[in-house]
Amino acid sequence: MLFDPGPKESRADLFGRDEELGRISNFLSSSSRLLVIYGIRRIGKTSVLKVALNESRIPYCYIDAKALEGDLSVRRLYGLVSRCLSEVAVRFRLEDVIRRIARSLHGVHVLGSGVDLSIIY
Ligand SMILES: Nc1ncnc2c1ncn2[C@@H]1O[C@H](COP(=O)(O)OP(=O)(O)OP(=O)(O)O)[C@@H](O)[C@H]1O
Ligand SMILES: [Mg+2]
Structure with missing residues (x-):
């Protein structure tokens, strides 16, 4: 528009x-x-x-760091990364790929049928 x-x-x-x-x-x-x-x-x-x-057409994750204004915390950053990865998984049909990668990453969990990442630190 x-x-x-x-x-x-x-x-x-x-x-x-x-x-x-x-x-x-x-x-x-x-x-x-x-x-x-x-x-x-x-x-x-x-x-x-x-x-x-x-x-x-490359799968990408766009994170606007302006969203950290007012809450410059690791928790907030991880929240943004989680949300972004969940969106990219659905948009580019990468649920299985992300699930497989998450299995080999410490502290990254994929929950549920969609991709619901919770990053533990
Ligand atoms: N070349 C263009 N053609 C049409 N709309 C444009 C163009 N450049 C900028 N706009 C419009 O101007 C506004 C600002 O654009 P955009 O958010 O991409 O700029 P930015 O440089 O990333 O801004 P910021 O410095 O706030 O991050 C938006 O409404 C965008 O749609
Ligand atoms: Mg901008």
């Missing part, structure tokens, strides 16, 4: 960012590990990232 105050998710809604999308797409298909997108507030950083990730 054009005037949605949230980040754009599809290229059709994102204007004038083809070059940036191309560069992020090149990054995603390379072996590079770190990408920094910087710019002034509300310039469209999150939007270009989300559109590029959605077009790549």
Whole structure:
């Protein structure tokens, strides 16, 4: 939606960012590990990232660290990671993969029929 105050998710809604999308797409298909997108507030950083990730079809977990404002705790961070992994499991049908990985990780539990992660620390 054009005037949605949230980040754009599809290229059709994102204007004038083809070059940036191309560069992020090149990054995603390379072996590079770190990408920094910087710019002034509300310039469209999150939007270009989300559109590029959605077009790549790579399963991804998006965590907005702004959600830690006011509660900068490990519990809160783990809560965000849990929620994100649960969403990615459903969205990309990765329940079994995540369940298998979780079995070999200390302190990570997958509960129930969906993926309900509780991280114990
Ligand atoms: N190129 C664009 N085309 C259409 N809408 C855009 C574009 N760039 C930004 N917007 C819109 O502007 C607003 C801010 O975009 P976005 O959240 O992606 O920016 P940001 O740089 O990540 O912001 P912040 O600094 O708050 O993290 C959103 O409503 C988004 O949809
Ligand atoms: Mg942003």
